[in-house]
Every structure is written in C-alpha cells, then in structure tokens.
Amino acid sequence: MAKPTTIRIPEDLLNEIDQFVQESNLDRSTYLREVLRKGFSLDKQDRLFSKYLRKELSQMEVCQELKWDPWEFLAQLKSRNLHLNVELEDWLDATGFSS
Amino acid sequence: MPKIVADSSTLILLAKCSLLQIVCDLFEVIVPKAVKGEVASDDLVKNYSDAALISDLLAKGSIEVRSPGISDTLPRPISLHKGERDALLLALALGNTLFATDDGKAIKAARFFRVPFIVTPKIVVELFRLQEISFKKARKSLEKLSKIGRYSPEIIADALVTLMEEKNGKTNNNKDTGRPVK
Numbered sequence: 001m002a003k004p005t006t007i008r009i010p011e012d013l014l015n016e017i018d019q020f021v022q023e024s025n026l027d028r029s030t031y032l033r034e035v036l037r038k039g040f041s042l043d044k045q046d047r048l049f050s051k052y053l054r055k056e057l058s059q060m061e062v063c064q065e066l067k068w069d070p071w072e073f074l075a076q077l078k079s080r081n082l083h084l085n086v087e088l089e090d091w092l093d094a095t096g097f098s099s
Numbered sequence: 100m101p102k103i104v105a106d107s108s109t110l111i112l113l114a115k116c117s118l119l120q121i122v123c124d125l126f127e128v129i130v131p132k133a134v135k136g137e138v139a140s141d142d143l144v145k146n147y148s149d150a151a152l153i154s155d156l157l158a159k160g161s162i163e164v165r166s167p168g169i170s171d172t173l174p175r176p177i178s179l180h181k182g183e184r185d186a187l188l189l190a191l192a193l194g195n196t197l198f199a200t201d202d203g204k205a206i207k208a209a210r211f212f213r214v215p216f217i218v219t220p221k222i223v224v225e226l227f228r229l230q231e232i233s234f235k236k237a238r239k240s241l242e243k244l245s246k247i248g249r250y251s252p253e254i255i256a257d258a259l260v261t262l263m264e265e266k267n268g269k270t271n272n273n274k275d276t277g278r279p280v281k
Contacts, residue, residue: 060180
C-alpha cells in the first residue's frame with residue numbers, strides 16, 4: 001500500500017516535471033512514483049558498486065543486496081566498464097603452487 | 100596433492116577459462132556448502148553452462164564439499180558473505196591450503212588471518228609453469244579473464260609479462276636440456 005510523504009522540490013524542477021507530465025498525458029503521482037523507483041534502484045546499484053570497488057563490500061555481499069547471482073554481477077561490471085576489485089598488489093602477493 | 104579451498108568468484112572464472120576441470124584433476128578442490136548454493140543451485144544450472152559444469156564436478160566428487168567445522172563468525176571489523184567467509188574459515192581450519200578467491204575484500208581478510216591466497220590469473224600462470232597447459236591456452240585464458248572476468252588491464256598485462264618470462268625461461272632451459280616445450 002502506498003504511503004504519503006512530503007519532500008521539497010526546487011520550483012524550476014517541479015515546473016519542468018509538470019510541463020512534461022501534461023505534454024505526455026501522464027498521471028503526475030504515478031509518474032513521480034515510477035521515477036523515484038527507477039532512480040532509487042540505479043542509485044543503490046551505483047553506491048553498492050562504489051563500496052565494492054573500495055573493498056567495503058565483497059562480490060557476494062553486493063549480489064545479496066541487489067538480489068543478483070554472480071554471473072549477473074559480472075555482466076553488470078561489464079555494462080558499467082568496471083573491473084574486479086582485485087588490485088595489482090593482490091596479484092603480486094598471490095601464492096604459487098610450489099611456495 | 101595440494102589443497103585449494105575456492106569461493107564462488109574463482110570457481111566461475113576457472114569455468115569461464117575452461118580450466119576448472121584440469122584444476123580439479125591436479126589439486127584437491129574443496130568448497131563449503133554455502134559456495135555450492137551460490138554457484139550450483141538448480142535455477143543457476145538451468146541458466147548458466149558454467150553452473151552446470153560446477154554442478155557436474157560436485158556430483159562426481161571432483162569438487163569436495165566440506166564444512167568449516169570451527170566458529171562460523173569472523174572477528175569484527177571483518178565481514179564477508181557466507182560463502183566467502185566459510186571458504187576462508189575452511190582454508191584456515193585445514194591448514195597448508197590455498198584460499199582461491201577473486202574478491203578484493205576476501206583477499207584483505209585472508210591477509211588478516213595470514214591464510215595464503217591465490218587469484219585466477221596466478222593459477223593460469225602456475226598451470227603453464229607446471230607444464231599442465233600450453234602457452235597458447237594460458238594466454239587465451241588471461242584474455243578471457245580480462246574480457247569476461249573483468250580483471251583490470253594492469254593485472255592482465257603483468258600476468259602476460261610473467262607468462263612470457265616463464266615461456267622464455269623454458270625455451271632457454273630447453274636449449275640446455277633439449278626438453279620439449281608445451
């Protein structure tokens with residue numbers, strides 16, 4: 001069930017939204033809910049990837065937060081042109097089989 | 100036979116490089132139950148060929164499933180997801196075991212516990228050094244780790260240099276011994 005909330009929006013942004021909603025024959029509340037949902041999802045992903053790259057989260061911790069499997073995680077890294085959070089130092093410090 | 104405890108990230112990358120089978124043939128590969136769930140559940144097997152391969156190797160016993168058997172919590176401030184955590188704890192409990200991971204945070208935790216770790220590009224170079232795969236196969240695997248595995252270009256470049264050095268070393272040795280190069 002949708003719950004009401006109040007936020008302050010800059011007047012120029014609100015005017016732009018109202019104009020777009022009118023021109024597109026959209027319901028203003030439905031549109032704002034959809035924008036909020038999409039924006040939240042993208043922002044959450046961006047912030048979790050930033051934490052992953054800083055090694056504050058592991059790959060599987062990100063997967064758990066975003067309900068992804070590890071293959072989806074790799075696909076998302078590719079689509080964002082990001083790399084694994086393994087650093088050159090990690091590769092250089094890795095142990096060999098005979099060590 | 101050397102023991103490797105792997106987490107999901109390494110199992111998947113080895114499968115993508117078509118090296119998982121050979122690693123399982125050469126080494127005792129062990130995973131905790133949580134990792135099995137992360138990479139070989141029924142749904143994943145239906146959707147990903149890598150998952151189907153891992154599931155097959157698990158069913159054949161080529162990849163062994165074991166419980167860490169010790170406290171299943173890491174001391175603060177270290178936290179990991181269950182599969183990564185159990186794999187690290189299992190490597191710690193077994194001793195004389197390599198923790199295979201391709202996750203920076205898990206590597207950080209391995210350093211904290213002084214557990215020796217290995218990453219997939221290192222496995223590729225080591226397999227070539229041990230003459231278990233050809234130079235061509237090793238180079239292709241590193242390229243896959245770059246493109247599909249999302250390894251950083253600087254690590255892949257360094258791994259390729261190491262691979263070339265290994266190859267040149269082998270070539271020079273063979274000039275002395277006359278042994279064939281794979």
